[in-house]
Amino acid sequence: METGRYVAVLLILSLVSQSLSQMIIQIPPENHRSAPSDPISDGRRNRDADDLYCDSWRFSVETNDAGTWRQIPSRCEEYVKEYITGARYLSDSDVASGDSLAFANTVEVAGNGKDAWIFDIDETLLSNIPYYAAHGFGSEIFDENSFDEWIELAEAPALPASLKLYKEVEQLGFTIFLLTGRAEAQRNATVKNLLFAGYSNWERLILRGPSDLGKPAIVYKSEKRKELEDEGYTIHASSGDQWSDLLGFSTAIRSFKLPNPMYYVA
Amino acid sequence: METGRYVAVLLILSLVSQSLSQMIIQIPPENHRSAPSDPISDGRRNRDADDLYCDSWRFSVETNDAGTWRQIPSRCEEYVKEYITGARYLSDSDVASGDSLAFANTVEVAGNGKDAWIFDIDETLLSNIPYYAAHGFGSEIFDENSFDEWIELAEAPALPASLKLYKEVEQLGFTIFLLTGRAEAQRNATVKNLLFAGYSNWERLILRGPSDLGKPAIVYKSEKRKELEDEGYTIHASSGDQWSDLLGFSTAIRSFKLPNPMYYVA
Numbered sequence: 269m270e271t272g273r274y275v276a277v278l279l280i281l282s283l284v285s286q287s288l289s290q291m292i293i294q295i296p297p298e299n300h301r302s303a304p305s306d307p308i309s310d311g312r313r314n315r316d317a318d319d320l321y322c323d324s325w326r327f328s329v330e331t332n333d334a335g336t337w338r339q340i341p342s343r344c345e346e347y348v349k350e351y352i353t354g355a356r357y358l359s360d361s362d363v364a365s366g367d368s369l370a371f372a373n374t375v376e377v378a379g380n381g382k383d384a385w386i387f388d389i390d391e392t393l394l395s396n397i398p399y400y401a402a403h404g405f406g407s408e409i410f411d412e413n414s415f416d417e418w419i420e421l422a423e424a425p426a427l428p429a430s431l432k433l434y435k436e437v438e439q440l441g442f443t444i445f446l447l448t449g450r451a452e453a454q455r456n457a458t459v460k461n462l463l464f465a466g467y468s469n470w471e472r473l474i475l476r477g478p479s480d481l482g483k484p485a486i487v488y489k490s491e492k493r494k495e496l497e498d499e500g501y502t503i504h505a506s507s508g509d510q511w512s513d514l515l516g517f518s519t520a521i522r523s524f525k526l527p528n529p530m531y532y533v534a
Numbered sequence: 535m536e537t538g539r540y541v542a543v544l545l546i547l548s549l550v551s552q553s554l555s556q557m558i559i560q561i562p563p564e565n566h567r568s569a570p571s572d573p574i575s576d577g578r579r580n581r582d583a584d585d586l587y588c589d590s591w592r593f594s595v596e597t598n599d600a601g602t603w604r605q606i607p608s609r610c611e612e613y614v615k616e617y618i619t620g621a622r623y624l625s626d627s628d629v630a631s632g633d634s635l636a637f638a639n640t641v642e643v644a645g646n647g648k649d650a651w652i653f654d655i656d657e658t659l660l661s662n663i664p665y666y667a668a669h670g671f672g673s674e675i676f677d678e679n680s681f682d683e684w685i686e687l688a689e690a691p692a693l694p695a696s697l698k699l700y701k702e703v704e705q706l707g708f709t710i711f712l713l714t715g716r717a718e719a720q721r722n723a724t725v726k727n728l729l730f731a732g733y734s735n736w737e738r739l740i741l742r743g744p745s746d747l748g749k750p751a752i753v754y755k756s757e758k759r760k761e762l763e764d765e766g767y768t769i770h771a772s773s774g775d776q777w778s779d780l781l782g783f784s785t786a787i788r789s790f791k792l793p794n795p796m797y798y799v800a
């Protein structure tokens with residue numbers, strides 16, 4: 269009797285879910301009455317299909333399911349531009365920052381200066397959107413020369429959610445390390461830019477030295493974390509927009525992935 | 535008196551929430567030009583703000599920035615329902631499955647049976663959406679008894695993208711392990727359900743034995759992966775909807791996070 273009732277409920281659920289799935293496939297997404305050959309409605313249909321796909325592509329990139337990727341799919345170039353320049357990038361950054369602060373507040377900071385928080389720089393503390401806006405928001409092949417020129421300008425603004433988090437983490441008494449894939453040769457421009465954007469009071473700015481230049485980011489950053497551990501630091505958290513900021517060895521107790529659908533650093 | 539006031543407040547809240555949910559259903563999604571004081575456009579504004587926030591909340595959950603979480607934020611309950619029952623969940627699952635297959639195709643399978651692929655079961659191979667549809671899509675407090683009854687029914691359908699991947703991984707010659715948080719007592723129902731959903735030819739189905747019952751999922755699953763490594767298996771990949779399927783020790787060479795904004799398993 270009990271089982272019979274379950275079966276009946278399941279049958280109904282299954283019928284509902286079948287008609288739901290048919291609806292999902294068959295119905296046009298909006299009061300769509302034009303013939304398929306209408307170029308405007310085709311545009312709209314493609315746009316909806318692209319948005320659906322590109323949302324999923326972003327899921328795959330942000331969860332690291334995609335692994336190494338070299339270029340934004342061409343159908344997602346407009347999507348990435350709208351994401352980055354619209355409210356969603358700021359909103360995602362805000363929520364990531366809120367998660368980070370919630371964790372920071374649970375840590376009992378010892379007061380001996382050994383409680384470390386590591387921040388990446390590009391697309392974490394500093395935003396290179398002014399540069400990428402002039403270079404297709406990541407859809408163009410990366411040009412190291414023009415990006416190095418941009419770094420020398422030292423005018424990248426802060427990512428607002430990260431600046432807020434940085435100041436709160438600092439106030440809570442964490443020792444702040446900046447760990448970046450930028451090279452030692454870019455130290456002066458990087459310091460100048462960080463100060464310009466409102467950052468100060470970091471303990472150490474770690475850049476790639478001569479022996480680090482050929483290393484994959486994940487190896488270089490793990491090695492540097494290991495050195496901090498060997499110096500007696502407890503790495504409570506890493507904040508970065510790349511999985512290579514967060515994975516590898518000597519990883520932080522908590523890792524915070526910031527959004528970045530523009531490029532991938534191996 | 536105090537109680538009376540509470541009841542009155544609750545009544546009003548309930549009325550407001552009813553009319554809000556009606557508004558959500560009734561308002562036209564596009565071409566909406568009413569003044570801001572118009573209750574319909576206010577509904578639209580809330581809906582847009584909620585969607586923006588809930589998209590970011592989902593980012594934070596799917597990247598593991600959120601860490602342990604117990605409940606869907608109440609403002610995101612409708613969002614999660616729409617995500618799960620609409621095209622986006624299927625699309626995200628498809629792209630994750632595509633990433634997994636792309637990786638599978640790069641592996642040179644040795645032919646000695648030692649190349650392993652691990653699948654989680656719930657919300658990975660099998661979909662419990664018929665159950666969660668009747669329980670607020672994760673917004674209700676998890677009720678172990680009713681979920682166990684659902685498991686005994688053995689009628690969970692396959693997640694389509696995972697069934698496709700499973701068959702392809704099998705054809706490529708991987709040895710398939712199923713590693714689930716379900717208990718040994720649920721073995722028969724689980725096998726019955728897997729066969730019902732179209733799965734077969736796994737090497738081993740690993741469930742929680744008596745000594746595993748109290749362990750956090752991440753520890754239990756890491757220990758089981760370690761045992762497979764000790765038996766000489768190379769764990770090329772893990773597929774799971776929970777970060778506790780993927781992180782810990784003896785992790786796979788590649789991990790594939792499937793979407794799940796309904797619940798978190800610690």
